[in-house]
Each structure stands twice: as C-alpha cells, then as structure tokens.
Amino acid sequence: MQMTSAPHLLAEDGPEYERILGDALRHAHERPDLEGVGDRLNTEQLRTMALSATALITAAAATEYEHYVKARGELRRAATAEGADGAPAPDGPQSTAAGSGAGIGAVITVLTPLLAGSAAVIFLLVGYLLKAVGPSVTFAGSLVAAGWFFAAVAAAAILVASVGLLVTALRNGTTSLAAENEEQELPEDVARAREAWRHALLERGILPFLRDALADPTAGPAARTPHRSPNRIPKVGYSRPDFSGPDDGPAAGPRPTFTSPDFTSPDFGGPEHQPD
Structure with missing residues (x-):
C-alpha cells in the first residue's frame, strides 16, 4: 500500500517514513509496550493503519522535520551555487556538436547490425541459390563472399553495441554509488537534524500510534493522535435547563381589576349634546 500524502512530509521523504515504520514493526516484539502485535492486530494491519494516518503521525515531529528540511535546502543551494561558479555547464556550438x-x-x-545482417542474409541466400542452379556461374562466388563479409560486420557491430551497453551500465552504477555516498556523507548539522527528526518521528509519532492502535483496535485513526490516546479523549456533557412551573415561582401579587367602560346613548349625553 502506498503512503497517502501528508502536509508535514515531502514526497522525497515518504520512503524514509515507510522505512522507519517498517523497522518499528519488525522489532515490535522486542518492546514490552507493543506485546499485542500479532494477537489483536498483525503487522500488516498496523502498517496499513499507520500509512493511512501519516499526517497525524508526522505532525508529532513537525518541528524537527522543518529544521531538517531547512538545513537540507541550504546545503543543496550551496552545492548548486558552487557548481555554477566552479564548473559552468557547457553551451554554445561545442555542446551542440557533442x-x-x-x-x-x-x-x-x-x-x-540490422543493415549488415540483412545484407548478409540476402547475399548469402542469392549466392548459394546461384551456385545450386549453375555451378559454373562465377558471380555466385562473389555474392557469397560479400554475404560473409556483411555477416562479419554485423557480428562486430553487435559486439561493439554490447560493450557500449556494459560501459553505460557500469557508469550509471558508479554515479548511483557516488550519490549514495554523498547522501551518507552529509555535513554534521544536516546529519544531526535528520537524526533528530527520525528519533522524534519514531518516539513521538509512530510508537504512540501503534500503542494506541493495539489498546483499542476499533477506534478510528482520528482518535489516535500521537499526543492523545482514546482513554484521554474528553467527554462533552450536556445538562438540561431547569424549568419551573407556575406554582414554583414567587408568590403572585394581587391581580389588577378591570371595569368595563360606561356607554351612554346619544340622547342622554351631556349638556353639550342636547337633542335637536
């Protein structure tokens, strides 16, 4: 299974993360806190779970990883600048001609080899056919000789091509070894930053995740953060509000009284409303 992308990990460091995880699972039986490997979950299940939770695990060593990436970037920039100053890339007509x-x-x-082999087959076939049909034909001998000549040329070309492939393979192998040696012979500050990241990733990220996974195999990856186990997840409680009835409130005071207004007909209005 391929590792999922993680915001705290560059693609070039993905194989290193998988290697550290593989070493931890390979030596899990040597750790008392991982004694449940093989009983509750096997190593392949743990590997799949850890690869799915790459972002959570690598976040535990984000500080050390940022320091390592920064130191490595400075080293690469310095090497690029030194190469540009000391050994400029060839350009112009010479490089084009090369x-x-x-x-x-x-x-x-x-x-x-293709052309010479084809010519050899044609000349030999025609020459021997002419010899079989008319043994007295002198032209047949010339065709046979030319056929064997082209056969020798084809064999020599195949030999040269094989030697060229071998030399290219050896050259590429030497380049790969030089790159590996350069990776191993890092400056002290870069090597120290890389080792600090590896240690933090293992101790604060991978091992706590594996312990939590073995403690509660049914929990999801989100609950297994490197700094929080399932037993330490806070529970959110809710309390209902207290509702009080009308009888539980303060003593009711005297209620206001309302009287209906007095309505009089127009005939019995005031003095100003005398009937016409």
Whole structure:
C-alpha cells in the first residue's frame, strides 16, 4: 500500500517514513509496550493503519522535520551555487556538436547490425541459390563472399553495441554509488537534524500510534493522535435547563381589576349634546 500524502512530509521523504515504520514493526516484539502485535492486530494491519494516518503521525515531529528540511535546502543551494561558479555547464556550438555526435553514434550503433545482417542474409541466400542452379556461374562466388563479409560486420557491430551497453551500465552504477555516498556523507548539522527528526518521528509519532492502535483496535485513526490516546479523549456533557412551573415561582401579587367602560346613548349625553 502506498503512503497517502501528508502536509508535514515531502514526497522525497515518504520512503524514509515507510522505512522507519517498517523497522518499528519488525522489532515490535522486542518492546514490552507493543506485546499485542500479532494477537489483536498483525503487522500488516498496523502498517496499513499507520500509512493511512501519516499526517497525524508526522505532525508529532513537525518541528524537527522543518529544521531538517531547512538545513537540507541550504546545503543543496550551496552545492548548486558552487557548481555554477566552479564548473559552468557547457553551451554554445561545442555542446551542440557533442550532442549531435552522440545522437549520430547511437543511430549508427543501432542501425549497423540490422543493415549488415540483412545484407548478409540476402547475399548469402542469392549466392548459394546461384551456385545450386549453375555451378559454373562465377558471380555466385562473389555474392557469397560479400554475404560473409556483411555477416562479419554485423557480428562486430553487435559486439561493439554490447560493450557500449556494459560501459553505460557500469557508469550509471558508479554515479548511483557516488550519490549514495554523498547522501551518507552529509555535513554534521544536516546529519544531526535528520537524526533528530527520525528519533522524534519514531518516539513521538509512530510508537504512540501503534500503542494506541493495539489498546483499542476499533477506534478510528482520528482518535489516535500521537499526543492523545482514546482513554484521554474528553467527554462533552450536556445538562438540561431547569424549568419551573407556575406554582414554583414567587408568590403572585394581587391581580389588577378591570371595569368595563360606561356607554351612554346619544340622547342622554351631556349638556353639550342636547337633542335637536
């Protein structure tokens, strides 16, 4: 299973994370706190769970990882600047001519065995047919000789191409070894930052996650943060409000009384309203 993307981890450091996780699972039986490996969950299940929770695990060592990435970036920038100042890349007509020469050489190396082999087959076939039909034909001997010549050329071209492939493979192998040695021979500050990140990732990220996973295999990845176990998740409680009835409130005071207004007909109004 491939590792999921994590905001705290660059793609180039993904294999290193998987290697540290693999080492932790490989030596899990040597740790008393991981004694449940194989009983509750096996190593493959734990690996799948840890790869799915990469973002949570790597967040535990985010500070050390940022320091390591910064130190590594400064080293690469310094190496790039030194290469640009000390050994400039060739350009101009010379580099173009070199590239053209390399392309022509590759074409010749590929086409020579094919063309020479085809010519050898044709000349040999025609020459021996002519000899079989008319033994007195002198032209048949020339065709057979030309056929064997092209066969020798094809064999020599195949040999040269094989040697070229072998030299290229050895050169690429030497380049890979040089890159690995350069990776191993890092400056002291970069090597120290990388080791600090590896240690923090293992002790504060991977091992706590594995312990929590073994303690509660049914919990989801979100509950297994490196700094919080399922037993330490706070519970959120709710209390209902107290409702009091009308009888439980303060003593009711005297209620106001209302009287209906007095209505009189128009005939019995005041003095100002005398009937016409």
